[in-house]
Amino acid sequence: xxxxxxxxxxxxxxxxxxxxxxxxxxxxxxxxxxxxxxxxxxxxxxxxxxxxxxxxxxxxxxxxxxxxxxxxxxxxxxxxxxxxxxxxxxxxxxxxxxxxxxxxxxxxxxxxxxxxxxxxxxxxxxxxxxxxxxxxxxxxxxxxxxxxxxxxxxxxxxxxxxxxxxxxxxxxxxxxxxxxxxxxxxxxxxxxxxxxxxxxxxxxxxxxxxxxxxxxxxxxxxxxxxxxxxxxxxxxxxxxxxxxxxxxxxxxxxxxxxxxxxxxxxxxxxxxxxxxxxxxxxxxxxxxxxx
Amino acid sequence: xxxxxxxxxxxxxxxxxxxxxxxxxxxxxxxxxxxxxxxxxxxxxxxxxxxxxxxxxxxxxxxxxxxxxxxxxxxxxxxxxxxxxxxxxxxxxxxxxxxxxxxxxxxxxxxxxxxxxxxxxxxxxxxxxxxxxxxxxxxxxxxxxxxxxxxxxxxxxxxxxxxxxxxxxxxxxxxxxxxxxxxxxxxxxxxxxxxxxxxxxxxxxxxxxxxxxxxxxxxxxxxxxxxxxxxxxxxxxxxxxxxxxxxxxxxxxxxxxxxxxxxxxxxxxxxxxxxxxxxxxxxxxxxxxxxxxxxxxxxxxxxxxxxxxxxxxxxxxxxxxx
Numbered sequence: 001x002x003x004x005x006x007x008x009x010x011x012x013x014x015x016x017x018x019x020x021x022x023x024x025x026x027x028x029x030x031x032x033x034x035x036x037x038x039x040x041x042x043x044x045x046x047x048x049x050x051x052x053x054x055x056x057x058x059x060x061x062x063x064x065x066x067x068x069x070x071x072x073x074x075x076x077x078x079x080x081x082x083x084x085x086x087x088x089x090x091x092x093x094x095x096x097x098x099x100x101x102x103x104x105x106x107x108x109x110x111x112x113x114x115x116x117x118x119x120x121x122x123x124x125x126x127x128x129x130x131x132x133x134x135x136x137x138x139x140x141x142x143x144x145x146x147x148x149x150x151x152x153x154x155x156x157x158x159x160x161x162x163x164x165x166x167x168x169x170x171x172x173x174x175x176x177x178x179x180x181x182x183x184x185x186x187x188x189x190x191x192x193x194x195x196x197x198x199x200x201x202x203x204x205x206x207x208x209x210x211x212x213x214x215x216x217x218x219x220x221x222x223x224x225x226x227x228x229x230x231x232x233x234x235x236x237x238x239x240x241x242x243x244x245x246x247x248x249x250x251x252x253x254x255x256x257x258x259x260x261x262x263x264x265x266x267x268x269x270x271x272x273x274x275x276x277x278x279x280x281x282x283x284x285x286x287x288x289x290x291x
Numbered sequence: 292x293x294x295x296x297x298x299x300x301x302x303x304x305x306x307x308x309x310x311x312x313x314x315x316x317x318x319x320x321x322x323x324x325x326x327x328x329x330x331x332x333x334x335x336x337x338x339x340x341x342x343x344x345x346x347x348x349x350x351x352x353x354x355x356x357x358x359x360x361x362x363x364x365x366x367x368x369x370x371x372x373x374x375x376x377x378x379x380x381x382x383x384x385x386x387x388x389x390x391x392x393x394x395x396x397x398x399x400x401x402x403x404x405x406x407x408x409x410x411x412x413x414x415x416x417x418x419x420x421x422x423x424x425x426x427x428x429x430x431x432x433x434x435x436x437x438x439x440x441x442x443x444x445x446x447x448x449x450x451x452x453x454x455x456x457x458x459x460x461x462x463x464x465x466x467x468x469x470x471x472x473x474x475x476x477x478x479x480x481x482x483x484x485x486x487x488x489x490x491x492x493x494x495x496x497x498x499x500x501x502x503x504x505x506x507x508x509x510x511x512x513x514x515x516x517x518x519x520x521x522x523x524x525x526x527x528x529x530x531x532x533x534x535x536x537x538x539x540x541x542x543x544x545x546x547x548x549x550x551x552x553x554x555x556x557x558x559x560x561x562x563x564x565x566x567x568x569x570x571x572x573x574x575x576x577x578x579x580x581x582x583x584x585x586x587x588x589x590x591x592x593x594x595x596x597x598x599x600x601x602x603x604x605x606x607x608x609x610x611x612x613x
Contacts, residue, residue, distance in 0.1 A: 005514065012411065012413070016412070016417075018408065019408070019417070019421045022421060022424075022425055023420070023421060023425075025483065026425055026428055029436075029439040029443065032439070036442065044448050045448060047448060049450075091332040091335055094331060094332045095329055095332035095333060095336065098325040098328050099329065104322060104325055110333070113341070114336075117336075117340040117341065119594055119597050120344065120593070120594045121344065122347065123347065123583065123587060123589075124586055125574075125579050125582045125586055126347055126349060126360070126583060126586075127339075128574070129346055129579065130342055130346060132360060133360040148332075149332060149335060149336045149339070149340070151340075179322075179324035179328060183328070207432070208430075208432035209432075211547075215574055229434050229435070230552070233434070233437070233438050255442060255445065255448055262438055262439060265432070266432070269431065273427060277423050
């Protein structure tokens with residue numbers, strides 16, 4: 001497959017440069033945020049900061065982590081992420097396993113319903129109406145229940161279950177084990193890579209969500225930390241925190257506050273990413289093992 | 292949203308059930324546990340995916356607070372007549388089409404090209420590094436991404452304006468507020484967030500190509516460029532086609548959260564899209580019935596788009612979603 005012509009060599013060199021540029025583009029925003037968040041307001045306002053912190057300080061981090069609203073939001077986000085992922089995994093496993101059985105009557109129509117709902121959904125207002133109708137709004141259930149079954153993740157799971165060898169299950173059936181037992185003791189332990197991948201997608205969804213938290217909740221006690229971040233961005237919520245500084249300086253204090261909020265809210269993903277990245281991609285290829 | 296695409300390609304190919312089936316009673320008695328198992332999640336699925344679908348009848352009914360979410364009295368097509376005459380609706384509609392068509396034009400081919408370029412990297416370690424880093428932005432929250440963008444583009448302290456000012460002497464520009472910059476910003480941020488991620492599926496398709504094809508191409512004297520043109524690209528074409536159908540089907544659903552975060556009264560001429568229109572009327576002004584009608588209109592066109600794209604794809608390549 002090697003091509004040693006001059007043209008190809010020039011292309012290869014160009015290609016490597018391009019990829020280095022891609023690396024830079026993907027990483028720079030995070031580097032810049034880190035640099036701003038650890039810099040003094042003065043350094044930021046004078047435009048000294050572009051790659052690494054100037055006049056190193058932890059001031060904004062102290063300010064944010066002592067903010068009650070931020071703490072509540074962060075705790076809520078952790079709760080929604082853990083609870084939402086647990087419920088979603090439970091429901092999706094219970095739904096995917098029967099649907100992975102080709103012999104099951106009615107499976108075809110259920111699959112069609114799942115696929116149809118990927119292309120046509122209720123829409124923003126009917127979803128909200130449903131949540132209000134069920135009296136779920138402004139309760140944690142509004143976050144934990146409506147998003148539990150994600151069709152794409154469900155399909156990945158169905159496909160993975162389908163790819164497991166039938167022989168083990170047949171042996172278990174002959175031994176008199178019920179299907180709940182088979183799912184719990186045989187199928188799920190064999191499916192850890194798929195489960196890990198889907199749990200990650202689900203957790204990322206819950207962690208990153210701000211819109212549903214914003215429209216389904218209406219009290220500061222329930223909002224996720226991303227709503228808090230949005231409020232800082234629109235300058236609504238830090239007025240108290242940065243009070244006392246001059247107006248232009250206050251704007252820059254905002255900039256450092258925003259930067260450190262971003263770092264703190266993205267922290268789990270930034271920290272876990274190097275370890276979990278292999279799971280992130282798996283979902284894309286898992287589905288193609290067997291048709 | 293790419294997960295499971297491979298499945299969509301193949302799910303129809305599962306073996307048909309044998310024609311002579313045992314009677315239903317026997318079947319249920321044997322497998323009742325599986326039906327029980329599916330019952331609870333299926334009820335949740337119906338409740339949260341299908342009830343809102345039928346909740347769309349609110350578009351034809353009057354909403355009264357505290358009463359049923361499906362509305363109280365029939366009002367017929369009144370809502371539809373109203374928004375079809377509304378100039379700001381048509382502005383939102385054309386904005387949606389323009390923004391997402393431009394986005395498709397740029398951000399559909401780029402992941403394919405990116406995958407092809409990645410495939411040419413000889414150092415596997417470097418390839419892995421670029422790949423790993425390039426799909427990280429996909430896992431960043433929209434709100435975090437937009438905040439970072441605001442920081443970088445800030446007219447007072449953002450690094451882009453600093454560079455433009457010191458190198459070219461350009462006065463600071465308030466990028467996120469200027470209507471002319473809205474679409475470029477939308478497209479570039481999408482590129483930043485999704486190029487690496489979308490490329491994965493194409494890379495997987497490239498990896499799956501039989502190496503004998505390349506060997507025989509080389510025997511025929513094909514150079515690397517010709518191999519790409521005559522082996523790689525034709526081999527991944529069906530994957531590309533399916534991805535294209537999915538993208539066309541989503542033409543009317545622009546990245547709503549991002550648009551909402553980028554939206555400002557100053558740039559609303561170009562940034563108001565169907566979803567922000569629905570949001571403004573429905574959530575902000577509590578005009579639920581009207582907003583539902585607009586949302587339903589968008590949803591129905593979306594389904595029509597997906598079906599026609601699927602039809603065209605079946606005709607052209609024999610491959611489709613369903």
